[in-house]
Amino acid sequence: MRFSPLIEQLMEAFRVLPGVGPKTAQRMALHLLEREREGGKRLAASIAQAIDEVGYCQRCRTLTEAPLCALCESPRRDDTLLCVVESPADQLAIEEAGGFSGRYFVLHGHLSPIDGIGPETIGLDLLEQRVAQGEVAEVVLATNPTVEGEATAHYIASQLGDYGVRFSRLAYGVPMGELEYVDGGTLSRAFNGRLPFSSD
Amino acid sequence: MRFSPLIEQLMEAFRVLPGVGPKTAQRMALHLLEREREGGKRLAASIAQAIDEVGYCQRCRTLTEAPLCALCESPRRDDTLLCVVESPADQLAIEEAGGFSGRYFVLHGHLSPIDGIGPETIGLDLLEQRVAQGEVAEVVLATNPTVEGEATAHYIASQLGDYGVRFSRLAYGVPMGELEYVDGGTLSRAFNGRLPFSSD
Ligand SMILES: [Zn+2]
Ligand SMILES: [Zn+2]
Numbered sequence: 001m002r003f004s005p006l007i008e009q010l011m012e013a014f015r016v017l018p019g020v021g022p023k024t025a026q027r028m029a030l031h032l033l034e035r036e037r038e039g040g041k042r043l044a045a046s047i048a049q050a051i052d053e054v055g056y057c058q059r060c061r062t063l064t065e066a067p068l069c070a071l072c073e074s075p076r077r078d079d080t081l082l083c084v085v086e087s088p089a090d091q092l093a094i095e096e097a098g099g100f101s102g103r104y105f106v107l108h109g110h111l112s113p114i115d116g117i118g119p120e121t122i123g124l125d126l127l128e129q130r131v132a133q134g135e136v137a138e139v140v141l142a143t144n145p146t147v148e149g150e151a152t153a154h155y156i157a158s159q160l161g162d163y164g165v166r167f168s169r170l171a172y173g174v175p176m177g178e179l180e181y182v183d184g185g186t187l188s189r190a191f192n193g194r195l196p197f198s199s200d
Numbered sequence: 201m202r203f204s205p206l207i208e209q210l211m212e213a214f215r216v217l218p219g220v221g222p223k224t225a226q227r228m229a230l231h232l233l234e235r236e237r238e239g240g241k242r243l244a245a246s247i248a249q250a251i252d253e254v255g256y257c258q259r260c261r262t263l264t265e266a267p268l269c270a271l272c273e274s275p276r277r278d279d280t281l282l283c284v285v286e287s288p289a290d291q292l293a294i295e296e297a298g299g300f301s302g303r304y305f306v307l308h309g310h311l312s313p314i315d316g317i318g319p320e321t322i323g324l325d326l327l328e329q330r331v332a333q334g335e336v337a338e339v340v341l342a343t344n345p346t347v348e349g350e351a352t353a354h355y356i357a358s359q360l361g362d363y364g365v366r367f368s369r370l371a372y373g374v375p376m377g378e379l380e381y382v383d384g385g386t387l388s389r390a391f392n393g394r395l396p397f398s399s400d
Contacts, residue, residue, distance in 0.1 A: 040247050047232065
């Protein structure tokens with residue numbers, strides 16, 4: 001016995017979510033159908049609407065349904081500091097750690113020639129335009145402390161080397177892996193202790 | 201900083217899924233928007249369609265979009281054995297354990313007067329009609345080995361006491377808790393060793 005075709009299709013569809021295997025997908029599908037049909041309808045509508053309407057901020061490339069995100073619109077941030085992150089989740093982690101008052105730029109990934117992810121895919125042309133405008137004095141390269149993140153930081157520092165901005169990188173203290181899961185204290189300390197960075 | 205309103209709404213909507221807290225909901229929402237928009241669209245459509253079309257089998261009350269489920273339609277099952285379970289997940293667990301060749305009846309819960317869940321809510325009128333037709337010789341009361349599951353089993357045995365059917369209950373050997381998570385071997389053994397059951 002398996003479930004009916006529509007239930008099997010729903011279980012399969014849940015597998016698209018991170019960390020969801022067959023058993024969890026089954027539990028999710030049956031939970032919605034048995035106990036949460038109203039909540040399930042809201043979830044379906046919410047997924048469809050977000051996928052349809054959420055795009056990239058025209059200035060920083062973070063995810064938003066507006067032309068500009070709230071952080072880019074805010075008059076209370078320091079335009080001379082620009083923090084480059086790999087993802088909106090990293091951006092949120094830094095904001096929640098507190099202590100950084102500048103602006104952001106979101107790459108949505110890192111350079112990965114083997115996967116066909118080059119400079120334009122991660123928005124480096126837009127980043128260069130931003131720095132070329134002259135307001136930015138320091139670029140904090142907060143890409144992940146991984147091989148790809150380091151390589152991307154070096155590439156950016158090299159690309160923007162002619163604009164007279166300072167580069168910094170999060171201080172050692174952040175563990176290897178995904179920035180998103182680092183606790184706020186560690187992240188905040190690493191931010192305050194950030195180091196000058198050169199492309200060499 | 202929080203995310204944009206549509207993203208926040210999506211994170212909130214994911215909380216309807218079992219075991220999904222704020223951090224997991226955030227990861228799911230960002231994962232779909234960053235990397236899985238096509239899969240996300242399929243998931244939204246699949247949830248909406250299943251909620252819209254999946255109802256109860258007219259004969260056994262399991263979840264299905266057809267008037268009768270595949271198990272009720274099957275000519276290869278023994279009509280004299282009827283296994284009563286609390287949920288489609290329990291039904292699947294028993295099927296996957298193997299060894300039972302009869303039919304099922306799905307309660308979608310158990311009696312719980314304090315929550316207003318009475319006999320009709322869990323389909324006991326339909327169950328009585330089924331037994332009254334005279335084909336069923338044994339009713340296996342495979343409700344969960346919990347206080348509510350036991351109480352529901354006793355209620356059913358008492359309600360159907362006049363129809364001359366035998367009642368049995370899964371043998372001890374199943375641990376306390378949710379039947380759905382019991383391993384197949386334990387479940388299969390408990391099934392084979394099922395005991396007569398009376399409403400006293
Ligand atoms: Zn922005
Ligand atoms: Zn059926």
